[in-house]
Amino acid sequence: MDLLNTLVDKGLRREPPTRDEALAVLATSDDDLLEVVAAAGKVRRHWFGRRVKLNYLVNLKSGLCPEDCSYCSQRLGSRADILKYTWLKPEEASEAAAAGLAGGAKRVCLVASGRGPTDRDVDRVSETIRAIKEGNEGVEVCACLGLLSDGQAERLREAGADAYNHNLNTSEATYGDITTTHTYADRVDTVRKAHAAGLSACSGLIAGMGESDEDLVDVVFSLRELDPDSVPVNFLIPFEGTPLAKEWNLTPQRCLRILAMVRFVCPDAEVRIAGGREVHLRTMQPLALHLANSIFLGDYLTSEGQAGRADLEMIADAGFEVEGTDEVTLPEHRAGGGCHPDGDGRGSTDGDGRGSTDGDGRGSADGGVCGSAAAPAARSAGPRTDLVAVRRRGAGTDLAPNA
Numbered sequence: 001m002d003l004l005n006t007l008v009d010k011g012l013r014r015e016p017p018t019r020d021e022a023l024a025v026l027a028t029s030d031d032d033l034l035e036v037v038a039a040a041g042k043v044r045r046h047w048f049g050r051r052v053k054l055n056y057l058v059n060l061k062s063g064l065c066p067e068d069c070s071y072c073s074q075r076l077g078s079r080a081d082i083l084k085y086t087w088l089k090p091e092e093a094s095e096a097a098a099a100g101l102a103g104g105a106k107r108v109c110l111v112a113s114g115r116g117p118t119d120r121d122v123d124r125v126s127e128t129i130r131a132i133k134e135g136n137e138g139v140e141v142c143a144c145l146g147l148l149s150d151g152q153a154e155r156l157r158e159a160g161a162d163a164y165n166h167n168l169n170t171s172e173a174t175y176g177d178i179t180t181t182h183t184y185a186d187r188v189d190t191v192r193k194a195h196a197a198g199l200s201a202c203s204g205l206i207a208g209m210g211e212s213d214e215d216l217v218d219v220v221f222s223l224r225e226l227d228p229d230s231v232p233v234n235f236l237i238p239f240e241g242t243p244l245a246k247e248w249n250l251t252p253q254r255c256l257r258i259l260a261m262v263r264f265v266c267p268d269a270e271v272r273i274a275g276g277r278e279v280h281l282r283t284m285q286p287l288a289l290h291l292a293n294s295i296f297l298g299d300y301l302t303s304e305g306q307a308g309r310a311d312l313e314m315i316a317d318a319g320f321e322v323e324g325t326d327e328v329t330l331p332e333h334r335a336g337g338g339c340h341p342d343g344d345g346r347g348s349t350d351g352d353g354r355g356s357t358d359g360d361g362r363g364s365a366d367g368g369v370c371g372s373a374a375a376p377a378a379r380s381a382g383p384r385t386d387l388v389a390v391r392r393r394g395a396g397t398d399l400a401p402n403a
């Protein structure tokens with residue numbers, strides 16, 4: 001397929017696809033799926049080999065958020081039956097992190113619900129970062145605390161944080177449909193603050209909120225401009241009790257096409273499969289490892305993931321290897337912070353996100369899609385609420401975490 005040959009060549013040169021090329025990836029048929037995965041896999045292996053970085057989430061503060069992000073089970077007015085608790089003590093967070101690190105994770109992601117931290121919150125998280133770093137040589141710590149005020153990113157950096165996550169989530173055009181209590185510009189600002197403070201920027205998206213292909217391409221191109229080192233790709237978990245509970249519109253094939261598109265647009269960034277991996281990719285998860293070079297180990301913030309041991313077995317069975325703490329994740333040219341040769345925007349972020357639309361939205365296909373009698377793309381299997389388990393173990397509970 002000419003399209004895929006072109007995209008592989010560009011990916012190996014760190015050159016972005018055109019917008020139409022990115023849209024065409026999303027519009028490929030299921031008949032072409034393995035070719036798409038193989039092509040994006042070449043780009044993934046060129047920059048990251050067969051390594052898979054494992055990240056471990058610790059939810060420092062769960063639920064009770066005053067913001068109204070539609071996709072979030074912790075939002076204002078959420079009726080989702082999630083764990084709700086206030087700040088973990090540094091030793092409790094450190095203990096939770098230790099379980100993930102023992103399971104093979106090299107990065108700990110410290111996340112707290114809320115619009116953004118107070119200065120007292122930053123003190124608290126700083127203490128937690130120091131506690132985790134003291135006991136675990138080589139561990140990377142990423143903070144995800146919402147919108148940052150001036151000076152807070154610098155204080156987190158001084159405390160030893162390596163990265164800050166704040167996601168763009170969806171396109172600027174649809175951001176107001178998913179959240180009204182803060183803006184897309186607020187999110188961009190926080191990513192830039194983190195980046196300016198010398199933190200590695202982590203910023204990604206959420207797919208499956210009803211957005212169009214154009215929205216997905218928009219947000220991924222915006223991320224490329226901000227140039228985060230890592231790009232988490234979430235697949236919406238439509239929690240009962242949230243406004244997006246009915247948005248079951250992803251198929252495993254659609255998820256793979258989205259990951260391939262992200263890989264082509266951000267060829268040398270750490271592309272991470274985030275929330276919704278088990279729920280939406282299901283038995284196709286191993287194929288996604290050919291596209292992403294990073295996953296979360298164990299549970300998510302408010303939902304349970306597959307057993308940590310199953311993650312490790314999947315990685316080994318698919319012919320990949322867990323990245324060690326002595327290995328550098330990013331290609332050498334990004335070691336001092338990301339930068340694209342074509343000089344597009346800098347910056348950095350983290351994120352959650354959102355959008356809205358019909359479903360499995362296909363989108364434009366400007367050509368390059370091969371096969372004159374290609375099979376129609378698979379339809380969503382419908383709601384798989386049976387696969388959504390609210391987290392009842394680990395941080396904030398008396399039960400051992402999944403790692």
Ligand code: SF4
Nearest residue numbers: 065067069072075113
């Ligand atoms: S995504 Fe973050 S800011 Fe938005 S409702 Fe959830 S916890 Fe609050």
